[in-house]
Amino acid sequence: MRQPHPAASCLCVEFIFFLMWCTLECRKVVIIMKGSKMNPYSVGLVAGGFLGGLHAVWALVVALKLAQPLLDWVFALHFLVNPYTVQPFEMGTAVLLVAVTGVFGYAAGWLFGALWNGLVKK
Numbered sequence: 001m002r003q004p005h006p007a008a009s010c011l012c013v014e015f016i017f018f019l020m021w022c023t024l025e026c027r028k029v030v031i032i033m034k035g036s037k038m039n040p041y042s043v044g045l046v047a048g049g050f051l052g053g054l055h056a057v058w059a060l061v062v063a064l065k066l067a068q069p070l071l072d073w074v075f076a077l078h079f080l081v082n083p084y085t086v087q088p089f090e091m092g093t094a095v096l097l098v099a100v101t102g103v104f105g106y107a108a109g110w111l112f113g114a115l116w117n118g119l120v121k122k
Contacts, residue, residue, distance in 0.1 A: 056094075062089045
């Protein structure tokens with residue numbers, strides 16, 4: 001049986017957390033009510049800030065050398081053996097990680113806001 005790429009499960013988990021967070025946070029920031037529109041730029045900024053910030057925290061955990069024990073503990077909680085090894089911290093990689101996920105989050109949030117506005121009854 002073919003195993004999925006390891007990054008696929010991480011991306012799926014992040015996407016699920018993003019959708020749950022977006023559902024909760026968009027209600028606070030944009031005040032979604034029945035029939036209301038939202039500003040795609042605001043939703044993009046909130047989503048991009050959240051994803052970029054989440055990955056900035058991860059980069060900090062890696063820099064503090066706490067990532068490997070954390071992953072080992074999380075896998076052990078699920079009765080699994082951790083197949084991953086955390087690489088040493090590199091500032092350039094951390095900046096790229098935060099930037100790419102922030103841009104992706106902004107694009108996803110903007111698209112969500114634009115689609116919402118297209119589907120909302122006028």
